Amino acid sequence: MISIADVERAATRIRGRVRRTPVFAADDGVWFKLEQLQHTGSFKARGAFNRIIAAGDAAAAGVVAASGGNAGLAVAYAARESGIAARVYVPATAPAVKVAKLRTLGASVELVGEKYADAYEAAAKHAADSGALFCHAYDQPEVCAGQGTVGLELLAQAEPDTILVAVGGGGLLAGIAAAVEGRARVVGVEPHTAPTLHAALAAGEPVPVEVSGVAADALGASRIGDIAFAVATRTGAGSVLVDDAQIEQARAVLWDRYRLAVEPGGATAFAALLGGAYRPAAGERVAVVLCGANTDPATLTSPTAAPPAARTPRGRLR
Structure with a gap:
């Protein structure tokens, strides 16, 4: 469990290490938080830095992580900037663009199995055998608190009533919901093919789910984290579901209309707004977190159909 105090401490620790990403006023009452502009192309640098800095001397033996891509990139970057070694275990299905970036950042990369669970088991064993600091992709207090600094920035930048957040393992949702508790509502957005939070809320506890779909490389956890649940x-965060076609449409619209390049997981929260899974009330201020940009630019295309209820963009950064 984490609280706003944990997030505020994380903000102090990582200040100067991460970017305070801008928000973009896209349409009336809709703001994009451009976290795809963060170091390594996703919000995860925040949690990685907070985990490593909070560990102090315990990180001297290096760090190890299991990741389909973005968490590993963040750990590799934070380790390099902190002057320590990093080893990252990834499933063989991880996108080549992310694996190449891991190596560019100086991490030792190990391809293990076909699923995140395989990479996780290998990383945990290496941590136990070597004494390296294990950095979880989403279910450690320091990691969640670091991700929550996105929420603190949003409160100051856009004063939203509601924040839409993509959910895989739930670290970003956990951090943001803790950061804005009592001041804004948080809604998790998940693919129908990876409904970790949705299934947990229905069952009353975290449960395993089958995972597939276009965003599985980033939102591929098979169970919501205990902290996120x-x-x-505690905060009443909800969950809505979107399908792969809506995610692809959202990604295409972000590129075609705003020239914002994001990966499928990064477009998932916007898919809820664009496709109608989440419908704002009159006058409601909604912030959408665009959480990742690690994608092949060649796959960016114009939308095949006009999005519903499109409005004229205002296009203003803050």
């Missing part, structure tokens, strides 16, 4: 339950 506890925070979601």
Whole structure:
């Protein structure tokens, strides 16, 4: 469990290490938080730095992570900037663009199995055998608190009523929900093919789910994190589901209309707004977190159909 105090401490620790990403006023009452502009192309640098800095001397033996891509990139970057070694275990299905970036950042990369769970088991064993600091992709207090600094920035930048957040393992949702508790509502957005939070809320506890779909490389956890479930339950965070076609459409619209390049996981929260899974009330201020940009630019295309209820963009940064 984490609280706003944990997030505020994380903000102090990582200040100067991460970017305070801008928000973009896209349409009336809709703001994009451009976290795809963060170091290594996703919000995860925040949690990685907070985990490593908070560990102090315990990180001297290096760090190890299991990741389909973005968490590993963040750990590799934070380790390099902190002057320590990093080893990252990834499933063989991880996108080549992310694996190449891991190596560019100086991490030792190990391809293990076909699923995140395989990479996780290998990383945990290496941590136990070597004494390296294990950096979880989403279910450690320091990691969640670091991700929550996105929420603190949003409160100051856009004063949203509601924040839409993509959910895989739930670290970003946990951190943001803790950061804005009592001041804004948080809604998790998940693919129908990877409904970790949705299934947990229905069951009353975290449960395993089958994972597939276009965003599985980033939102591929098969179970919501314990911290995310506890925070979601405490704060009343909800969940809505979108399908792969809506995610692809959202990604295409972000590129075609705003020239914002994001990966499928990064477009998932916007898919809820664009496709109608989440419908704002009149006058409601909605912030959409665009959480990742690690994608092949060649796959960016114009939308095949006009999005519903499109409005004229205002296009203003803050």
